[in-house]
Amino acid sequence: AQSVTQPDIHITVSEGASLELRCNYSYGATPYLFWYVQSPGQGLQLLLKYFSGDTLVQGIKGFEAEFKRSQSSFNLRKPSVHWSDAAEYFCAVGAESSASKIIFGSGTRLSIRP
Amino acid sequence: ETGVTQTPRHLVMGMTNKKSLKCEQHLGHNAMYWYKQSAKKPLELMFVYSLEERVENNSVPSRFSPECPNSSHLFLHLHTLQPEDSALYLCASSLDTGTLTGELFFGEGSRLTVL
Numbered sequence: 001a002q003s004v005t006q007p008d009i010h011i012t013v014s015e016g017a018s019l020e021l022r023c024n025y026s027y028g029a030t031p032y033l034f035w036y037v038q039s040p041g042q043g044l045q046l047l048l049k050y051f052s053g054d055t056l057v058q059g060i061k062g063f064e065a066e067f068k069r070s071q072s073s074f075n076l077r078k079p080s081v082h083w084s085d086a087a088e089y090f091c092a093v094g095a096e097s098s099a100s101k102i103i104f105g106s107g108t109r110l111s112i113r114p
Numbered sequence: 115e116t117g118v119t120q121t122p123r124h125l126v127m128g129m130t131n132k133k134s135l136k137c138e139q140h141l142g143h144n145a146m147y148w149y150k151q152s153a154k155k156p157l158e159l160m161f162v163y164s165l166e167e168r169v170e171n172n173s174v175p176s177r178f179s180p181e182c183p184n185s186s187h188l189f190l191h192l193h194t195l196q197p198e199d200s201a202l203y204l205c206a207s208s209l210d211t212g213t214l215t216g217e218l219f220f221g222e223g224s225r226l227t228v229l
Contacts (some may be wrong), residue, residue, distance in 0.1 A: 007145075031165070034217070043204055043220030090157070102218065104157040 002027035004093045006105035015083055021076040021092030021108050032094035033074040034083045034102070035065055037088045047089075050074065061085070086112045117141065120205050120221035127195065128229050135190040135224045137205030145211045146188040147218070148180060151202040163188060164211045198200045202226075 003026045013019055031049055036044040048059025055067040065076045074091060088107045094098055095101035118139045127133050139146065148160040162170035163182040177199075178190040188205055202225050206218040 036218075036220075041222065043120075043206075043222045044218070045220070048215040049217065100161075106154065106156045 001100070002031065002093045002103050004087075004091050004103055004105040006015075006091055006096060006108050008108045009106070010109045012111040012113055013081055016080050019076075019078045019081045019085070019110070021089050021091075021110070022075045023071050023076065023087070023105060024094040025091075026072065026073060027093055027095070029095075031074075032102075033065075034092040034094065035059065035074075035076050036081055036090045036092060036104075037061075037073065037087050038090065044090060047076070081110075081112055083112045083114070086110055117203055117223040118207055118221035120203075120224050122224060123222065124225045124227075126227045126229065127153075127192070129195060129197075131195075132191070132193040134192065135203055135226075137188040137190075137221055139186055139205075139219070141207055141219060143207040143209055143219070144185055145208045146182060146185070147206040147208075148188065148190050149176075149204040151204055151223070159202070161190075162211060168223060169211060192226070195226075195228050197228050200226055200228045 003094050005024045005048050007022050009079050013084045034049045035047040038044045048064050048065055050067045057065050063078050065074055067074050076104050090107045091105040121136045144165050146163045150158045150160055159172050161172045161180045166182045177194050181189040204223045204224040205221040208218050
């Protein structure tokens with residue numbers, strides 16, 4: 001069975017600074033990887049996903065993530081954060097061919113310092 | 115309306131009450147899901163429906179009873195809940211469950227407080 005770990009519970013960065021949120025997964029086969037964002041009082045919204053191909057994936061809102069098989073990681077990055085990026089970020093890993101097998105991490109709460 | 119809509123957004127109930135959460139999707143999807151989101155814990159998948167048939171039930175207590183009358187509507191019936199059931203209940207939909215080419219579309223959630 002697959003699993004996903006987000007080591008950082010809470011991160012604070014200054015507005016305009018770069019951001020990297022960590023995600024490590026465990027899965028025996030090629031994983032399907034996702035990053036979702038949850039703004040306060042909202043549901044989850046997909047930022048980006050990796051299924052195969054180029055290991056650097058571009059998403060919405062200026063986010064990108066890089067799949068590193070050797071490190072079992074799928075870290076989320078953004079070169080310059082905006083105050084509106086303050087939210088909870090969830091990494092998720094899915095098993096092949098089953099949307100019902102997506103496993104979510106515990107989330108990383110991002111705060112933005114003015 | 116578009117997307118996934120959940121009602122009510124907030125619900126407070128006693129342990130002896132019976133209430134229901136409602137979810138409606140306007141995306142033409144065939145699969146719908148209930149997730150439980152508790153503080154400091156990963157999202158927990160509760161139920162999965164595909165074309166109105168339950169395809170997954172992740173050891174959820176019987177005090178939670180799902181109903182999917184059609185592919186656009188999903189209910190979660192609640193009775194004799196416990197305080198530890200207080201959480202945000204999220205509904206989601208996807209094109210189907212068999213292929214992971216799409217994404218999960220989430221509603222805004224129903225915040226449940228059990229007194």
